Amino acid sequence: MQEIGDIAIMATTLNNMGAILFEQERFEEAIPLLVQAYQIRQQIGSPDAEGTAGYLGAIMERIGEARYQGIVSKMG
Numbered sequence: 001m002q003e004i005g006d007i008a009i010m011a012t013t014l015n016n017m018g019a020i021l022f023e024q025e026r027f028e029e030a031i032p033l034l035v036q037a038y039q040i041r042q043q044i045g046s047p048d049a050e051g052t053a054g055y056l057g058a059i060m061e062r063i064g065e066a067r068y069q070g071i072v073s074k075m076g
Contacts, residue, residue, distance in 0.1 A: 004044055011040035015052050027059045031071045034059075 014037035021030035034055050041049035060068040 007040055007044055008046060011037045011044070011046065011048070011052075014040070015048070015055075018052075019055060022055050022059065025062075027063050028071055031056070031059060031068070032075050035072065035075065 014033045018030045018033035018037060021027070021033065034052055038049055038052040038056060040046075041052055
């Protein structure tokens with residue numbers, strides 16, 4: 001079983017990878033990583049979830065809600 005610290009590190013790694021892709025405007029690649037990071041951070045009660053949500057919100061503003069939802073729905 002993974003410890004919360006290990007899970008938090010995984011969420012940070014996913015978030016950082018998503019942030020790099022965000023900066024490169026590779027939004028379709030960034031979204032799944034950021035969604036995973038956000039979900040993990042929510043599950044463990046991390047205050048860092050707000051930062052991840054900020055990236056997701058910024059992506060939605062840039063590409064539009066319909067395209068954003070389309071990418072999220074393909075994640076399965």
